[in-house]
Amino acid sequence: MFIRNQFVQNKLVLHLMEKEEYELLTTSSNQEEYLLWKRNKRKTDIVRVSLKQYDWKKELEVSVQQVEKKVIQNIKLPLFQQNISFHHIFIAEYQPVDSWSDLKKRDVSTNKIDTSFVYMWSQHQDEEFARFFQKAQLTHALTFSIPDNLLELEYQTELLKHRIQQIHKTAEKEILAVFNRGKPFLSYILIAINIMMFLLLEYRGGSTNLDTLIQYGAKYNVGMIEGEWWRIITSMFLHIGILHLALNMLALYFIGTLVERIYGNIRFIIIYFFAGIAGGMASFALNPSIAAGASGALFGLFGALLFFGIKNPRIFFKTMGMNVIFIIILNIIFGVFVPQVDNGAHIGGLIGGFIASGIVMLPKSKVFMQQLIAIVIYVFYIFGLLAYGLTNDEVQYNETLQLQRIQQLLEAEQYNEVTKIVTETLPYAEQLEAELLFYKSFANIHLESFDQAKSDLKKVLDLKSDFEEAWYNLALLYQQEDEYDKAMDATEQLLDLDSENSSYQALYQELQRAEN
Template identity: 50%
Template sequence: MLESQFVQCQLVLHLIEKEQFELVTISSNQQEYLLWRRHKRHTEIVHVSSTPFSWQQELERVVRLIEQNALRQLQQSLLFQKVSFYHVFLNERYLEQDWHEMSLEMPKHKKVQSSDVYVWHKEDQQDLARFFQEVKLKEPLSFTIQTQGLALSYEVTALQKRITDYHQQTLKDVQAVFQRAKPYMTYLLLAINLIMFFLLESNGGSTNTETLIDYGAKYNVAILDGEWWRILSSMFLHIGFVHLILNMLALYFIGTLVEGIYGNVRFTLIYFLSGIAGGLCSFAFSPSVGAGASGALFGLFGALLYFGLKKPNLFFQTIGANVLFIVAINVVFGFVVPQVDHGAHLGGLVGGFLVAAMVMLPKTKGFLWRIVATVIFLVYLAAILLFGLSNDRVQFDETMQILHVEQLQQEDNYSQMIDTVTQTLPHAEDYQAELLFLRSIAYVHTEDPDQAIRDLEQAVHLKSDFENGWYNLALLYHLEGQQEDALIAAEQLLGLNDQDESYLALYDDIRQEQESH
């Protein structure tokens, strides 16, 4: 028994120290060890046992039980992975059967690609050599059992303690990875977002577009006028209570996790820089007034994906499957639901990954890679910005430009109204008539009634049931002395609505003017 345990300890230590295997579990009596080593699409799991056995049926039962428990324990870690099991049994006495030719007849789990059994005893070590060959160990394992009795017992105990100490230290190291810092910045960001939400609610409402714009929402028209700070300020505004709660829950759970992994300063850089990347993507791809921390939150997901790239075993053993699932669901949700700003989501996700590569994980060296990641991130931002500035379909979106023109009208800025409508019309599809109507108002105030009439004529041609267009056109014809055209326009207006008193009054004025001549 002691010799088997000695060989077992030597083998386990060799796999850990020389072959990059990680220890998963140790049995209470230290006769069972489970180790794993992960490749890109394949995982090797080694089970090393010094528990005595004698019958093949018992061995089959133990093997399948070990495999079921291992797959259950490593379920998240084995996402999309195929698994090869290697069962090494160490036994000091001769066995009744030829174990080299043993085949396991019980059905395997669908993830198990292969399952091999190796049996060692001191008179026959060829199975151990076969194990070294099939697992493709890089370094040979050599040892001699020089002591017996009490001395060997002491040596086995020392080796077992060495393995236990290693396992405990590994668990402490894993825990330390997620607890590098207290989540102070996460709590501060939560407080700022909540304060801003209550400010919005008490000054017009968080779903009021004008209030959102006044408090710094992403508004492309204003950004193009130089208010680039809106890319940052919009990260702290939310549209409605549901939007706020969903984002704050995500910030609490994901923020505390990322801040624990990266530390306070790195977390702050990841959050704000990925938020800026998401805001720029929203500016480039979405014309709507935008607000929310989604870009920054997806940046935190990007940072977790970078963590998974650098520490894949730890990532998949702890949070990997959940992170990938949440990211996938949110990306799909963003493309399916029209109201979701998936440009901000994807922009923040990529930005967070690149910023994480810039700042790197704590206690990680790689100055050159930081420089490369920084250059890539800056190029990424520049590319988004240049695309956004040249994306006329977004920047001259007719819905948002109508809102802008109406604001200019309130400010009596009629020359800017004319310029804005003129720039927007080539990109308009559904609201050309409304844009022409607004420009006609500006032409009237700039004393160009002929151009105003031309715009109104085109507007009612495009939209024959445009009551305001027909009314203003009839009124302008009337004021310019074109009574026949005014009467035709007034009749068209009454054909749409003969109950409005202002329409009837205008029609009577035109008839009277025409009859007087």
């Protein structure tokens, strides 16, 4: 009797949804076939409960293969969880004419399917349900009795169908509610501010001009060590070039609005700034270069999505989980292989955003102790990055960074400070040792420490014999002290390097006259 099979089918489906936490994937228009799934730690179970009748084993096998192929093409699995177990349950009046026993556990050709089982239930074969419960590792027993009265049977079946649809609709409403907890107007305001700051940079000298970037608040380790910690905030609103701005604003438009819808406006802006601060601190600790951009804050928004995924894994992986994880991994790998990318800010912001999400928590979550712990972790995280950055001499005494600082100090005529910085930086110099020593000699000349200046210049020339400016200054120092032979030797070296230079020719002629 078909109505009896419908009752059994819906009884089983409802049991899986209510007791075993299965979700309804799809159902046929006449509800003769249900497809459910449940994600476990190691695999995903797909359960098909069908009323379809198959006369031959081949028909049954083709149906099984078609359903599995369609599911594999459309289902979104959690990362690193690629194994699927299929359970095809057919509630039928009779079994196929030929033997189908070899389908009970079917050999599968695709590597995504771990196992595939077929069960054929009829009124006098309850052992098939027992086999299914055992293979699917279900924990709650299913017991039921089929009403004898036909009207009662039809009524109970309709109640079961209604309950199944009710649970499914409630789950869909829950998902919709999660993504509508705030209207994302703050994301648009942030985009507008970033664009305005970019236009200001372009007007004032260019967004790729280092002096302009420093003037308007880019992350600049030297300035931060001297007390300009506000740069951590201001650098979040500056971008280096139109492509940098476009990519980040595109990400803010899609990811920012999504996070703002999930967490609400206030929580979103807290996460954004806390992540940006963490990214800036990580960049200070790990990257000596001048840096700017909203990337740290944006990666923090990815961290917020990961936190959401931990709290709501079912919704996360059903909607966006794989895409979020893939983008994060791709960006981190990209940052490892592309030197210009500030990977420290990215990872620092990602962690900061995750922790910040634990501070603000999801709406309607009241876990004050966990939030307090998250606050403590965030404080330790920020001050840990600060402490590491202040003691990371290889970053803070980076030769390129210090050369830029030295040039600024020379313009300000702070010569004692120049000699001090060069002395501190030299132990970490790898490629610019000659340039550092040259600037130190230049400062010593202005400090009238001429012997030290000559010593510095000799070291420069030992490292880089074609350093014309060093030969020229050394010749001038020898000339000043009436050491004309040495001055002439230095000038001859200059002429060997550039015989057409009029300044070198004039100095040579002047030394010749002095000797005569």
